[in-house]
Amino acid sequence: MFMRIDHVGIACHDLEEKIAFFERTFELTVVAREVNEEQGVKEAMLHIADGEGGGSYIQLLEPLGPDTPVGKFLAKRGEGVHHVAFGVPDVTRALQEIGGKGVRLLDEKPRHGSMGSSIAFLHPKDVGGMLTELVQAPEQRA
Ligand code: CMX
Ligand code: CO
Numbered sequence: 001m002f003m004r005i006d007h008v009g010i011a012c013h014d015l016e017e018k019i020a021f022f023e024r025t026f027e028l029t030v031v032a033r034e035v036n037e038e039q040g041v042k043e044a045m046l047h048i049a050d051g052e053g054g055g056s057y058i059q060l061l062e063p064l065g066p067d068t069p070v071g072k073f074l075a076k077r078g079e080g081v082h083h084v085a086f087g088v089p090d091v092t093r094a095l096q097e098i099g100g101k102g103v104r105l106l107d108e109k110p111r112h113g114s115m116g117s118s119i120a121f122l123h124p125k126d127v128g129g130m131l132t133e134l135v136q137a138p139e140q141r142a
């Protein structure tokens with residue numbers, strides 16, 4: 001079902017400061033910056049490697065406000081790993097299969113994600129405390 005780890009999402013207060021840290025410390029490069037109003041975030045993708053079915057990235061996330069998923073997370077837990085995203089060939093199909101196994105879906109249907117991808121989230125309480133994202137890259141076909 002999972003082809004790779006697409007990205008690890010990291011919540012931060014100051015996106016520009018964290019981008020500078022990751023570039024300087026790990027020699028990573030920002031390949032995309034986006035404001036995603038629907039998810040309530042300003043974000044940057046830093047490229048790590050390319051693999052079968054797509055690349056892998058670090059996703060830095062700054063909330064657009066306190067009453068957003070990442071805003072609430074920061075207030076409660078502070079900066080750190082917010083979610084892990086797995087690459088799947090078909091996110092709609094993966095949602096059906098995973099939902100059928102009793103895991104709560106935060107998205108019944110895919111939403112718009114970074115760089116033209118389709119994404120959906122699974123409830124962290126049903127996945128061992130890990131907020132889990134499914135990602136279908138734009139070039140992937142069922
Ligand atoms: N990782 C692990 N556990 C988490 C979590 C996270 N990121 N966010 C919340 N939780 C836990 C909380 O600790 C809480 O547990 P307790 O009841 O034991 O305290 C429980 O889940 C409920 O959390 P909450 O603080 O009451 O927050 P909400 O219910 O309002 O929302 C969640 C939680 C996961 C449903 C919501 O954040 C969500 O829908 N997330 C998906 C969308 C998202 O995160 N988008 C931003 C990223 C966009 C992108 O990657 O492109
Ligand atoms: Co993500």
